[in-house]
Amino acid sequence: MTAIQEKTLASKVRKDFPILHQEIHGKPLVYLDNAATSQKPVTVLDALQNYYGKDNANVHRGAHSLSIRATEAYEGSRDKIAQFINAASRQEVIFTRNATEAINVVAYSWGLHHLQPGDEIITSVMEHHSNFVPWQMIAKQTGAVIKYVPLTDNEDFDLEEFKSLLSEKTKLVTIVHVSNTLGCINPVEEVIKLAHEKGVKVLIDACQSVPHMAIDVQAMDCDWLVASGHKMCGPSGVGFLYGKQEILEEMPPFLGGGEMINEVFFDSFTCGELPHKFEAGTPAIGEAIALGAAVDYLTDIGMDKIHACEEELTAYLFRKLADIPNLKIYGPLPTPEGKGRAALAAFNIEGIHGSDLSTLLDQEGVAIRSGHHCTQPLHRLFDASGSARVSLYFYNTYDEIDQFVMVLKETIDFFTNIMG
Incomplete structure (x- = not known):
């Protein structure tokens, strides 16, 4: 599946999910917490x-x-x-x-x-x-x-x-x-x-x-x-x-x-x-x-098509996250084509708590997860109290990933400035 196909799939299905078409704090909702729960199409x-x-x-x-x-x-x-x-x-x-x-x-x-x-x-x-x-x-x-x-x-x-x-x-x-x-x-x-x-x-x-x-x-x-x-x-x-x-x-x-x-x-x-x-x-x-x-x-969409779409999104997400310094992603990296892992990234940024990140991202309409994700023993192995997590589904787009990364960088800059 090409990037054009990914955009075509998202453009076809997003109309089916009424919850995605709203504003949060005056900003368009960017829902990236799909590993916690997915949104529901009109047919459901x-x-x-x-x-x-x-x-x-x-x-x-x-x-x-x-x-x-x-x-x-x-x-x-x-x-x-x-x-x-x-x-x-x-x-x-x-x-x-x-x-x-x-x-x-x-x-x-x-x-x-x-x-x-x-x-x-x-x-x-x-x-x-x-x-x-x-x-x-x-x-x-x-x-x-x-x-x-x-x-x-x-x-x-x-x-x-x-x-x-x-x-x-x-x-x-x-x-x-x-x-x-x-x-x-x-x-x-x-x-x-x-x-x-x-x-x-x-x-x-x-x-x-x-x-x-x-x-x-x-x-x-x-x-x-x-x-x-x-x-x-x-x-x-x-x-x-x-x-x-x-x-x-x-x-x-x-x-x-x-x-x-x-x-x-x-x-x-x-x-x-x-x-x-x-x-x-x-x-x-x-x-x-x-x-x-x-x-x-x-x-009706096809699970093979959904999986291929998510591989595209995964590859794009990880390319974007690679540009952010001091960001630790847990788990193996995907291949350049986005294969080998799920379309999610749990991460921490040195000196910034995940809950602070998610709270400020929410102010910009971006919904991600923070906490231990019901994997406390794993986080203890990493000597981390928790992590932030972004997770994608087939209705997410490249533009939403861009918005998330832009707001994430702005949030990191904000914390860097106030910490001196």
Whole structure:
């Protein structure tokens, strides 16, 4: 994809995102916080409005027309997601509130029942807290031990160290596909292959990859994969867990109540079939339907086209950031063509706190992230309390990157002047 193609894609899609067409503090909004949450196209907003305005009813429980329509739309979204990630069956897609809940389902339904004292869980130092904390809780309850894959000198996943950590004691590998801080794209296919050779299960946190590149869970061969709707043009409050059917069949339910049952007696119950076994209670129906609309939207554009566009944006962003002195970007650098990492950059500038940067950038209409990005252990390794982060999506433009860099330089000059 050429720069002209990038501009053409942005010019075609930006009209679909009403939130982008506003002013912040009297300046045009430049939204560059997409790793935290993406914006929503009109089709997704319309799907929510249509459900609540026309079809609002509970799913699976009614014979009247509204319930039938709601159920068809809700289950239709499951089919769309299954096709989007190339799951072997719709039964392998479980709706959850978010990726965090999806990881907890695996932790408590599989981990609590399979891990024993001395068993080992391998994760990495770059993980989001949602892929740290559940496993720490499970390890404490089961006596399992967590081991962490370190970074290479290039600040990405150390595959050789991962190989050395794999042992007969390893029962689970749980790693992020794309780091939300380092931007590195981890070699998950190789990790999965090596783990499976030892009979080890693998969970992939795909929150930062599903929205940005084509994902094929069958080719990847992961045992579980999780993602959040709000990072892929869908609403908040909904995500999904993918799991191989034979593994999900063997796992006990995580939550009990309505919807996940087959029969209930005074002294026992029987579970419903997949996928409902893991979807207790009334789900986020409108949000799940709108997530299906988001999948339609991304599919219509084409994930390969989105990924190519973001590579162009990444290359341009890093060329611009290279001109700023005393700026430390965490993670590996992309190739000159923007390949090899995600379209984001977490960075620090010597002598200036990231929160101060983001606050002053906001005054100019530029929205970036600051903080630890839910990766406190990683920031401690870098001896940093936090960092600023700029993250792009396919609706961002070169002009927005230029505006961000210009305001960033002005902000740095401001701090330099007041500090003498």
